[in-house]
Amino acid sequence: MNEILSNIKTRRSRREFIDKNIPEDEITRIIEAGRYAPSALNKQPWRFVIITNKETIRRLSEIVKTVSKKILRFLPLLQIIKSSLRDEKVVAAIKKSATAASDAVFFDAPLLILLLADGKEMYAAKDCAIASQNMMLYAHSIGISSCYIGRADLLDLSRKARKIIGMAPKMKIQAAVIFGYSPGITGAKIVERRTDNIIGWIK
Numbered sequence: 703m704n705e706i707l708s709n710i711k712t713r714r715s716r717r718e719f720i721d722k723n724i725p726e727d728e729i730t731r732i733i734e735a736g737r738y739a740p741s742a743l744n745k746q747p748w749r750f751v752i753i754t755n756k757e758t759i760r761r762l763s764e765i766v767k768t769v770s771k772k773i774l775r776f777l778p779l780l781q782i783i784k785s786s787l788r789d790e791k792v793v794a795a796i797k798k799s800a801t802a803a804s805d806a807v808f809f810d811a812p813l814l815i816l817l818l819a820d821g822k823e824m825y826a827a828k829d830c831a832i833a834s835q836n837m838m839l840y841a842h843s844i845g846i847s848s849c850y851i852g853r854a855d856l857l858d859l860s861r862k863a864r865k866i867i868g869m870a871p872k873m874k875i876q877a878a879v880i881f882g883y884s885p886g887i888t889g890a891k892i893v894e895r896r897t898d899n900i901i902g903w904i905k
């Protein structure tokens with residue numbers, strides 16, 4: 703199989719990490735993979751915040767937990783204004799991060815990379831999502847596992863978190879990815895994906 707397609711197909715989200723830090727030169731290359739992603743109007747609107755301090759990652763995880771609890775308290779009201787909160791799977795995920803005893807947000811990963819951009823940038827979320835995938839695929843190619851953490855978006859709502867991250871008021875968390883070395887082999891086998899009704903082909 704083509705090397706790139708094989709790398710894409712064998713990447714999996716991993717949420718278990720051994721106690722081993724990622725060398726700084728590898729972190730630099732992970733960022734490099736992100737920086738070379740395409741971006742709308744080539745604006746490259748991202749700012750990468752690299753967090754390798756495990757205590758800080760744990761604090762941010764606790765903040766997501768606190769924000770999740772607040773969301774659950776006001777859920778019926780919030781569901782009226784935000785339709786995504788009516789999705790049962792989304793509510794279950796919020797409940798999990800609100801109640802789990804261990805770090806169910808960043809999974810005690812040794813590296814968290816947050817991608818920030820101006821909230822007014824029209825395509826920033828897409829640009830940062832693509833940059834994240836570039837980083838995850840590069841990491842996978844050198845034996846580093848990763849997981850995209852959508853729930854990290856909730857950090858935007860916390861003044862304390864924004865201070866820890868050093869976010870300017872106009873900035874928004876557009877994407878977040880954890881990285882680390884996982885026990886066992888990542889992607890030893892390819893897991894099938896859905897194929898039903900996902901392609902329209904106009905010839």
Ligand SMILES: Cc1cc2nc3c(=O)[nH]c(=O)nc-3n(C[C@H](O)[C@H](O)[C@H](O)COP(=O)(O)O)c2cc1C
Binds near residue numbers: 715717849852854
């Ligand atoms: C936008 C987005 C948000 C995600 N948010 C989370 C998350 O908050 N926590 C988590 O553990 N995994 C999260 N994931 C990872 C997905 O659960 C995972 O990609 C999916 O189950 C498919 O598995 P795979 O990545 O191993 O192929 C997210 C993935 C995406 C693309």
